[in-house]
Amino acid sequence: MRIKEAFVEDIQLGKPRTVNTSIHTVAAKEYLDPDIFAVEKSLFQKGAIPVGYLGKNDEGMIAFRYMDREAIAIKDSNGELRGFFNSCAHRGTKIIKHGKHKCRKMFACPYHNWIYKNDGSLHKVPHEYGFPQNIAGLTPIPVFERFGLIWAAVSKKETANSLFEPPSFDFLNQSRFAGKAVYKEEEFSIPVNWKLIVESGLEMYHFKTTHAKTIYPRFFDNIGTVEKFTPDRGNGLRVLFPMRHILQEKMESENLADFCNIVYYFFPATQVLVEDNLVNVIRMEPVSPAETKVKFTHLVPKEKAHLSRLWEKRVAFTHKTLREDFEKVVSIQEAMACDPDRSFVHGSFEYGLGLFHEMLRSFRGNVSGFS
Numbered sequence: 001m002r003i004k005e006a007f008v009e010d011i012q013l014g015k016p017r018t019v020n021t022s023i024h025t026v027a028a029k030e031y032l033d034p035d036i037f038a039v040e041k042s043l044f045q046k047g048a049i050p051v052g053y054l055g056k057n058d059e060g061m062i063a064f065r066y067m068d069r070e071a072i073a074i075k076d077s078n079g080e081l082r083g084f085f086n087s088c089a090h091r092g093t094k095i096i097k098h099g100k101h102k103c104r105k106m107f108a109c110p111y112h113n114w115i116y117k118n119d120g121s122l123h124k125v126p127h128e129y130g131f132p133q134n135i136a137g138l139t140p141i142p143v144f145e146r147f148g149l150i151w152a153a154v155s156k157k158e159t160a161n162s163l164f165e166p167p168s169f170d171f172l173n174q175s176r177f178a179g180k181a182v183y184k185e186e187e188f189s190i191p192v193n194w195k196l197i198v199e200s201g202l203e204m205y206h207f208k209t210t211h212a213k214t215i216y217p218r219f220f221d222n223i224g225t226v227e228k229f230t231p232d233r234g235n236g237l238r239v240l241f242p243m244r245h246i247l248q249e250k251m252e253s254e255n256l257a258d259f260c261n262i263v264y265y266f267f268p269a270t271q272v273l274v275e276d277n278l279v280n281v282i283r284m285e286p287v288s289p290a291e292t293k294v295k296f297t298h299l300v301p302k303e304k305a306h307l308s309r310l311w312e313k314r315v316a317f318t319h320k321t322l323r324e325d326f327e328k329v330v331s332i333q334e335a336m337a338c339d340p341d342r343s344f345v346h347g348s349f350e351y352g353l354g355l356f357h358e359m360l361r362s363f364r365g366n367v368s369g370f371s
Contacts, residue, residue: 003225004259007242010223016349024346024354028336031193037289039364040194040268041067047268048144048151048234050283052100053182053297060103061118062150063096066285069154070094073143075103076118083143083152084120088112089136148180149281180279180299183311187295194269194284194292195360196329201263201271202226202239202352210328214321218243219261226352228359235267235363237355267359277301278314290333 010016030036045067052062052073061074063086070086072095086094088109095109095116106123108115115124120138125131143152190197200206204224207216224241239262246259256262262274273280278300285293298315305311346353 002254003240003256004242004246004254007223007225007240007246007259011220011242011247016223016225022351022354023348024351024357025343026346026353026357027343028340030357031195031333032289032336032340034289036364037193037286040360041286043268043363044286045069046153046155048142048153048266049269050149050281050297051152052150053148053180053281053299061096061101063098063101064152065098066152066154071141071152071154072096072138073150073152074118077105080119081143081145081150082118082120083141084138085141085154087139088114089122089138090114090125095138179302181302181305182297183300183305184298184315185296187293189287189291189293190326190330191291192326192329192333193289194286195356196332197282197284197292197294197326198265198271198356199353200325200329201265201273202237202356203350204241205347205350206325206328207241210324211321214317214324220244222349226355228355235359237265237352237359239263239265239352265356267363273318275314275318277304278311278318280318 006017049066051064051066051071061072063070063072065071071083072086073081073083075081086096088095088111090109090112093109093111095107103118105118106115107118113126114122116138117123120140122135122137125135140157141152141154142157143150145151203226204219204222207219208221219241224239227238227240229236229238240256241261241263243259243261257274257276262272264272264274266272269284271282271284273282278298281297281299283295283297285295287293296319298311298318300311
């Protein structure tokens with residue numbers, strides 16, 4: 001059965017048929033325990049995270065900081081994307097200032113003028129007679145590009161594991177992800193555990209209450225589906241929220257973005273919210289068990305990027321809706337201290353939360369012994 005037809009049947013039935021009959025629970029300590037957080041932090045250092053958006057024909061360099069590590073993503077002279085720690089092989093000085101820069105054939109450390117090629121190799125050392133031969137260049141990190149988004153892991157290439165499997169974006173073609181330009185980027189901190197932010201995008205149960213005056217009038221009460229990626233698509237989940245116009249007789253399109261809002265969650269750090277032709281990339285960076293940095297990158301069609309009033313209004317509405325979620329998860333974090341030994345229960349139709357925690361524990365167990 002096609003997705004659209006299945007949604008129409010769910011809407012007529014008044015509840016989702018894709019319900020996992022099991023009830024899932026999660027302990028409050030998952031959001032409070034500093035030892036659990038330390039293990040999860042290591043996963044974020046090894047997992048793929050979006051660091052910038054270059055666009056189809058834009059060759060450049062991005063210097064960024066993530067999880068206390070400085071790094072560079074750059075296209076070399078042959079057009080190949082490369083990644084390195086942003087730290088000189090000599091004394092560890094940060095070489096490139098944060099932000100996006102024009103691509104260069106060479107760049108120099110500002111401390112002692114060690115010069116590197118854009119493939120990371122060491123080109124020239126002043127007074128080289130005072131140093132041993134064959135000094136290594138910059139330390140490489142894994143990077144890749146999908147639809148202009150640059151993804152990286154802030155760990156050495158040799159330590160990268162299945163966490164860094166490049167997510168396959170072939171199924172994002174229906175999400176109008178291609179042909180985008182950056183409209184706006186924003187970054188701020190939220191006083192919550194990172195997992196609560198992820199969870200807020202994995203269930204529809206809260207829409208009618210939390211978003212009563214914003215997005216709920218466009219959707220249905222507790223109707224949607226959550227799917228785990230197949231192994232060839234990387235580690236993550238896809239959430240589909242059907243919109244009310246799916247019931248219109250003239251709605252013949254099978255393109256998901258025409259009748260659904262879509263949330264893609266790429267483990268561990270990224271959510272992509274597709275709202276028609278506005279794509280919102282949300283990157284999380286855990287700071288502590290009760291604080292998370294969030295970076296928003298809003299992507300719009302290149303040919304319509306000049307329509308600033310339109311996009312400002314749409315981005316503002318998206319932020320208003322997400323603030324409603326953030327207010328609720330902040331209240332959860334604040335109230336947890338009342339009984340840190342309790343467990344929370346998720347309804348059978350909140351099975352997306354269970355899929356997320358199963359995924360997290362499978363990776364966390366690989367490095368920590370937690371289960």
